[in-house]
Each structure stands twice: as C-alpha cells, then as structure tokens.
Amino acid sequence: MPWALMMARFRLRPPRGSLRAALLALGPFAAIPPLIGFFIVNEYNRSWETYYINIYDNIFDFALERLGLYYSTAINNGAGLLTIMGWGTGAPTFTFDWLVRFPVVGESFRPLVGGDDGYGMFLNTFGDPEFNNPSGIFVHFYEWGGFALLEAALMGWLLGRSYAGWRAGHGFWCCAHAVLLVSLMEILRVPNLFSGRNFVPLALLWLVFRCLGRPVARAPASVRALYGRPNLPSAGPR
Secondary structure, eight states: OHHHHHHHHHTOOOOTTSHHHHHHHTHHHHTHHHHHHHHHHHHIIIIITTTGGGTSSSHHHHHHHHHHHHHHHHHHHHHHHHHHHOTTOSOSTTTTHHHHTSTTTGGGGHHHHOOOOHHHHHHHHHSOTTSOOOOSSHHHHHHHGGGHHHHHHHHHHHHHHHHHHHHHTOHHHHHHHHHHHHHHHTTTTOOGGGSHHHHHHHHHHHHHHHHSOOOOOOOOHHHHHHHTOOOOOOSSOO
16 A cells, blocks of 8 residues: 555656546556455455355455454444444543553543443444454444544544645655555445554654754755745655
8 A cells, every 4th residue: 555655646646637546546456456366365365265155155255254254243232332322321441542552651541531331242242253353433422422423623633634645745644544544445344443453663764854863964055046936845764
C-alpha cells in the first residue's frame, strides 16, 4: 500500500481528463484481485492445508467464501452487539485500544478504560468466537451511544487531513496516509483506526519527521531571482 500510494502520487500523475487519469481513478477496484491473491497466500499454510482442503473443492472457492464470511459476520456481530447489549453500555476498550497497548505503561490504564468483556460474552452466547471481528463502526456506538457521532466526525477530519496532505506531497502524510487508508478500507471488518497496530507506525513517523529531520535550506536570493521562485519553507522535511 505505501508503494502504491507513492507511485500514484509521484510517478503516475496524468493530466486531468485523460484516459490514464480515468483508469487511475479505478485503482481501489483494481486492488480486489490482489486482495484475494494475498489472502490465498496467507491462508495456504495457516488453514487451507491443515483443515479446509478437506472441505472445499478448490482454494479459490475457499478464499471467496472465507473472505465473504469475514466481512458479513463482522457486520452481523456489530449490529447484533447493539441490538442485544444496547447503545452506550460498554467500556471504551475499542476506542482506547492504543492506550492499553502502549509500551510499558499501557496496562496501568486498563482499569481506567474498563476491563469488562461484554463483547466476548456476546460472541459466546449469540455468535461464534471463531469469527470475532466486531466491525469498525458499531462498536463505538456500543461504547459511547449517540456521542459516537463526534468520534466519527473526528475520524472523518483525520482521514480528510491525511488525504489532503498526501495530495500536497507532505512527507509525513504521504507515509501516514497508507496506514490510515488501510484502516478506512477495513472499517467494515475491524476498528483499526484506534488500534495499537496504528499507533506504532504513526508515532514512529511523527518522531522521524518532527524530531529527526533537518529543516529545508533556503535557496540563495540569486537563485530565487533567477528562477522566479519564492522562498522555500524552513519547516521539517517534505
């Protein structure tokens, strides 16, 4: 995903209105076949050879059905969780997943966030613990009720800012957009936007671009006059 976004931003920028630009706009749909291929490669030794080879006629049928089950059961789990457990009745463990998984001190925050396993109880009673994806939408309404709309607005602003930074060629956002885009694409399946999986790469990127970069040098006045360019910014790396 980072490679694809970097290529699309810096190497594949055709003129607007061209056929190439129209084809590039279909890029997200072109990612569906590689998704199926990656899933097959990932599951081949993990579950196909050990179990499902005896159930399905071929690995392609297995991959399509298994992928469909991942997303359909996730949406069903999330909707069922709200129906059975109610809105705003759960501890915000999904929202603060990044905090309780914080290195060294994360466990000390778990009592503040809440340690109940309402979702686990729901799966054991009404669902299937093997298909435990909760979706990335419903769980926040389970935790916060109607106030989850504010959380959704925050996520929308962050993703919009990420996309704008990627289009502008900002160094941090060009790298961070890959992380956030994957979370957006997977929002029907898992609540990754607030997960510890996201925190580590985003925190490392922030450290690199904020604390370890060198300011961009200002071009000499003679060069600016020659090329008619304004002063280069003195902010961090771009």
